[in-house]
Amino acid sequence: MTKLLEQAIARARTLPDDDQDAVALAILSMADTVIEPLDDETRAAIREGLEQARRGEFVPDEEIEALWKRHGL
Numbered sequence: 001m002t003k004l005l006e007q008a009i010a011r012a013r014t015l016p017d018d019d020q021d022a023v024a025l026a027i028l029s030m031a032d033t034v035i036e037p038l039d040d041e042t043r044a045a046i047r048e049g050l051e052q053a054r055r056g057e058f059v060p061d062e063e064i065e066a067l068w069k070r071h072g073l
Contacts, residue, residue, distance in 0.1 A: 012023045038046070
């Protein structure tokens with residue numbers, strides 16, 4: 001077990017029982033997830049999106065609301 005996972009488990013032990021169960025469920029669900037490798041194009045798109053967010057470049061609220069409306073949300 002890595003030191004980081006040991007730290008996380010130690011911290012989780014201090015939580016109330018219900019919160020410990022929530023952490024356990026999250027860990028179990030992640031442990032059962034198959035992580036697919038990303039291709040270079042997808043990695044580049046993710047990096048560009050993160051850079052846009054850092055620069056504060058977001059889609060205007062009006063466009064998001066229109067998108068939700070088109071999809072019945």
